[in-house]
Amino acid sequence: MPSEHQPSLFASDEPSVDAAFTTARRIVLDEHSWVEVVPGWLSGADALFDDLMTTAGWEQRDRWMYTRRVVEPRLTAQYPRLADAPHPLLHTAAQALSAHYGVTYDGLWINLYRDHRDSTGWHGDGASTRRRECVVPVLTLGAQRRFLLRPVGGGPSTDLRPVAGDLVVMGGRCQTDWRHCVPKQTTPSGPRISVNFSASEQAVPD
Ligand SMILES: O=C(O)CCC(=O)C(=O)O
Numbered sequence: 001m002p003s004e005h006q007p008s009l010f011a012s013d014e015p016s017v018d019a020a021f022t023t024a025r026r027i028v029l030d031e032h033s034w035v036e037v038v039p040g041w042l043s044g045a046d047a048l049f050d051d052l053m054t055t056a057g058w059e060q061r062d063r064w065m066y067t068r069r070v071v072e073p074r075l076t077a078q079y080p081r082l083a084d085a086p087h088p089l090l091h092t093a094a095q096a097l098s099a100h101y102g103v104t105y106d107g108l109w110i111n112l113y114r115d116h117r118d119s120t121g122w123h124g125d126g127a128s129t130r131r132r133e134c135v136v137p138v139l140t141l142g143a144q145r146r147f148l149l150r151p152v153g154g155g156p157s158t159d160l161r162p163v164a165g166d167l168v169v170m171g172g173r174c175q176t177d178w179r180h181c182v183p184k185q186t187t188p189s190g191p192r193i194s195v196n197f198s199a200s201e202q203a204v205p206d
């Protein structure tokens with residue numbers, strides 16, 4: 001099992017993923033939805049983080065909230081075509097995810113939470129997840145932040161705290177029956193990047 005604390009078999013700092021998903025742990029949210037956490041799925045997360053910080057095409061986005069346009073409190077780089085993704089490891093990661101979950105991941109978007117004041121509010125992934133059941137993998141790099149899930153009608157949150165290299169995978173009806181968010185926090189934190197894998201097949205209703 002790859003671990004940051006064990007010497008790599010290949011004595012290399014090149015980031016790599018655990019294609020066997022050895023550490024995967026599934027949390028059943030309800031009859032139709034689940035979330036899987038795969039601790040340490042990526043080894044060498046810091047090298048990938050550093051690389052993406054400098055090479056990704058970060059953009060400041062805004063969006064309509066009711067009647068006003070608000071600037072999103074984070075930066076995003078979108079790669080609708082996986083071939084354009086800025087690091088070869090992202091291609092390897094998408095392939096491993098496709099093989100494991102049976103969904104062809106052919107694009108991705110990357111978010112940068114510059115510090116603890118950046119966040120994303122409660123949402124479902126919308127246009128990229130129009131199938132009744134979808135599988136949405138999110139890889140964490142950089143600082144640890146909270147990642148919360150709660151039922152669409154409200155209720156207690158499932159509180160995940162992925163650290164660098166951890167994978168969180170939302171499955172089933174998570175994008176319609178549940179909401180997820182990365183809340184702001186008062187405790188100072190360094191930057192975090194999340195890599196969100198998308199599949200054009202899931203953007204088409206079934
Ligand atoms: O940053 C994360 O962990 C989640 C991001 C997310 O949910 C999104 O961009 O849709």
Ligand SMILES: [Fe+2]
Binds near residue numbers: 124180
């Ligand atoms: Fe999301």
